[in-house]
Amino acid sequence: MIHTKRLATPYIVWMVLFTVVPLGIVFYYAFTDSITGQFTLENIVRIQSYMPIFIKSIWLALISTLVCLIIGYPVAYYIAQCPPSRQRLLYLLVMLPMCISFLLRTMAWVSLLDDTGIINRFIQAMGMKPLPLIRNNGAVVLGMVYNYLPYMILPLYSVILKIDSRLIEAAQDLGCNSPQVFTKVIFPLSMPGVISGFTMVFVPAVSTFYISQKLGSSGTTLIGDVIESQFKAAYNPNLGAALSLILMVLVFICIGITRRVSGTEEVAMP
Amino acid sequence: MKRLCALLLCSVLLISSIPVSASAAGGSINVYNWGQYISDGSDGYIDVNKAFTEKTGIQVNYMTFDSNESMYTKLKTGGSTYDVIIPSDYMIAKLISEGMLEKLDYSNIPNYRYIDKAYRDQAYDPKNEYSVPYTWGTVGVIYNSKYVDEEDVGSWDLLWNPKYSGKILMFDNPRDAFAIGELKLGYSLNTEDKDDLRNASYELIQQKPLVQAYVMDQIFDKMEREEAWIAPYYAGDYLLMAEENPDLKFFFPEEGFNLFIDACCIPKGCQNKEGAEAYINFLCSPEISGENLDYLGYSTPISKAKDFMDPDISASDIAYPTEETLANGQSFLNLSVEANHEMDALWLQVKTQGGVDSYAVWSMIALVVLLIAYLIFRQIRRKRRIAARCARWKTDSRD
């Protein structure tokens, strides 16, 4: 294979131009003033007032990711144990929602959860008072879990599939009962999938802006909302860039921590 | 199988090579207007854009924005290939001061003569060098008479009434929202005083827990469906909503309200200035203005257009309030750069208010502490295990 190394050059040029350079520009905008264009730390200082929003975003994203993990793990495990034809069908069914407009699916939840929505109309028809199902943190978590559950199930499934069943048998032969088999054999072996799933859910969840806009109250503003409004409603790209920078650093730290805790560097692809 | 894939690929590529935007013989214009702000043929009313294309052969690419500020941002961040934009009075003043508008060539807009003198030469564009009025209107409060008691209506205070908590909507743009706060406190709509602005923002922050959502055009669905019961909005849109839900009523608050004019302009960098001027001219013809605004419910600046309107509308005192009512209305002026900045910053504060529940903060801290403890614990355990293994190896090798 002569000259194959050079094949990768156009790719690296593209990536540097459209991934590394933009990040540099974000850096530049974050540290400049919006009117005069001079170097300033003012944007970074203003971020202090958004700390509650950062914390809220991380908090909600963490809860959503945990819920996704708790719900997604049994599903992934079950699918991995099915016969291959059923596996394929279930895999398809799980992946299908991912391919179709998540905006409209979120709007469907609005119709379901609204005070005058489907669920509440049903409840009222039965004679009970309507429940406040929407415009609170719970609805936002529901929206996040709903949208990102497939991203948790698929990597878990592909990793659990590869676990050698003989290891499980060996553990059982050596006297482990079911919970022990799970905690000592299956779960540790599926760690790469857990990490991958965690990353693929947490990162979008912490930076979403659409779900909180539609399902949250006027008080659930998340960091994604603030960034979006800086670029679309008010025109302050410098503040938006500063917020994006902090968000990026945050995500980086969180991923680093999860890798440390799990003790593995591998990442599984769904 | 391979050949099938290749065939599929080729056909897709072929289809995708067909140009997407069909350029008509007469060219095209990009129009950027408020949402729900032109008669589009629904309910049997006129389709203005289609009528224009039929008359002139020019294709209309129609796009909408939901607030002056987001339109301004769109213009600023490039993609300014719009030929006609229809912002509000104060925004036009801002665009003129920043040199973002083209001067109009009135030889292409003869229908300008139909615009009433009362709406010409306004403060935002004296001599109308850059804009031609499209509609004028007022802001008031829409409420659902089924759920709101009549004794609570009459003042802006209704929007702060805790009895209707969670059923109140609010404007999602700074000027309109601050205007309500300022009017409630008795200030002018155009105050630039920092303390005034701050006090208005405090009012808005106090209102926030009662607000269901900050909306613009989503208001139609919410009020018609009775998801919300009270909302400040434009009089013309009230008339549209009342057709869907007859329980909805409207009032002008006693403290005053905003009176606005929306006008057509041509931004710098447009591609088809002549087509744009033809469009503006078309909108000014009395027949079109009448039929268009008959549907919209907003008020026409062309008296002759009333001949083409449903007499119910032209007689409505909501669409065309009396002189006495109008005296209570104030128009927006463009604020100075510093005042705009201050208002934007305060508005962001209002929108992002809503602190974190303290338990969230404490559980986060607890989580972090637990994490660090766990990592340290693991580190210690690993060291002990290695030490034990080393000791065992030493004793083994001695045997």
Place this chain on the structure above:
Amino acid sequence: MKTFQRSFTYLVLLFLYIPMLVLAVASFNAGTDPAVWKGFTLHNYSELFADGVLLPMLLNSVIIAVLSSLIATVLGTMACLGMHDMKPRLRNMYMTVTNIPMTNPDIVTGVSLALLFAFAGTLLKMKSVLGFTTLLIAHVTFSLPYIIMSVLPKLSQMDPDLQEAAMDLGCTPRQAFFKVVLHEIMPGVISGALMAFTMSLDDFVISYFVYGPKFVTLPVEIYNYTKKPLQPKIYALFTLLFMVILLVMIIMTVLEAKDEKQQSQRRIAFRGRRKRKEVEG
């Protein structure tokens, strides 16, 4: 335990599909509110096809998805072939760059690209930068890591001697590449390309920051629609898309199953032939 897992899985699947059911039912609703059933009608579908705006947007989305996934597949496969041969240190550097768009939140990627284009606009003194090209560039950029993640494992799983074996049997290096290497990594290339296509078709966040007024994709247009009073023809569009994608996926799965069956039968036949030769010979 097994039954609990099974019922739990089906419950979760139901949870995933309820909103889609709501939208599908709403597409046949005569009223605009999905919560209030006003009678069965096909009016929304006829409005969808009469509307001259939504379907061209869908075409736009498909065009961008096809073009961007093609470009990304070519670039990405070339990159994988190059990376495969590299020393670990250089390869790690490439992998770090690859990981950046994947671990970055969508909004940061969108914002950074928007700023890049704005910067380029001021540099080139162009007022209107955002448009088809910027959208295409953005889509290719976020698709590339997925291609690489799909193809690279296949390349490392491939037996390195296969190519030499092919050349020993008389192939030119070029033939060896196309007939052997490409064939081996083809499953990875295809799955990567499909993944890129799907992500591009449904991408909203990144497109929202880099699109121009003349070329709008479907998800962005849907977002603009949700800011206005809802029109039921959107639900009709959704239901149609859902049916089409479901159909395509079912066909693909059936084809894949057939392919696998064929391959396993071929393997059995081959082994049978070899056994016979052993016995005879």
